[in-house]
Amino acid sequence: MSQYQLAQLNIGIAKAPLDSPIMADFVADLDRINAIAEQAPGFVWRLKDDNGNHALDLRPYDADTLVNMSVWQDIDALRHYVYYTAHTQIMSRRREWFERMKEAYMVLWWVKAGHIPTTQEAKVRLDCLRQHGPTAYAFTFKQAWPAPDARDENITAYEDTCPAA
Numbered sequence: 001m002s003q004y005q006l007a008q009l010n011i012g013i014a015k016a017p018l019d020s021p022i023m024a025d026f027v028a029d030l031d032r033i034n035a036i037a038e039q040a041p042g043f044v045w046r047l048k049d050d051n052g053n054h055a056l057d058l059r060p061y062d063a064d065t066l067v068n069m070s071v072w073q074d075i076d077a078l079r080h081y082v083y084y085t086a087h088t089q090i091m092s093r094r095r096e097w098f099e100r101m102k103e104a105y106m107v108l109w110w111v112k113a114g115h116i117p118t119t120q121e122a123k124v125r126l127d128c129l130r131q132h133g134p135t136a137y138a139f140t141f142k143q144a145w146p147a148p149d150a151r152d153e154n155i156t157a158y159e160d161t162c163p164a165a
Contacts, residue, residue: 012098042077
């Protein structure tokens with residue numbers, strides 16, 4: 001069993017304030033979708049506000065950018081949640097609520113099991129992905145890297161730094 005877990009960050013620039021009619025369906029479904037995540041096989045942790053709810057009040061980027069961050073046992077667990085649960089229905093409506101982003105808005109990376117990533121750590125990973133494309137340091141579903149301790153003779157040393165650093 002791996003000594004690593006998969007962290008993910010995704011961000012979205014809201015088209016309107018959360019209390020607006022435009023965002024009403026998104027906000028209304030958030031608790032249900034978060035509950036599905038928390039009950040999904042392989043779920044480990046998700047970012048929550050001080051009240052233990054969603055993370056809508058946490059804005060590490062700017063006032064309009066919402067963040068979602070979580071940790072999963074492995075990439076298969078996260079992939080199943082993202083693409084094979086009710087989460088898919090919500091994501092199909094993303095353009096109703098969020099501005100279309102021209103650069104990467106989601107990043108994956110490996111963390112040691114038990115490590116809870118910070119939003120600052122996540123921002124660094126997303127910035128690295130945006131600047132350098134997918135690497136072992138910051139990657140996507142489309143170009144994923146195995147956990148650092150995965151046994152594969154084709155994998156070279158894993159470095160926990162951005163290739164530009």
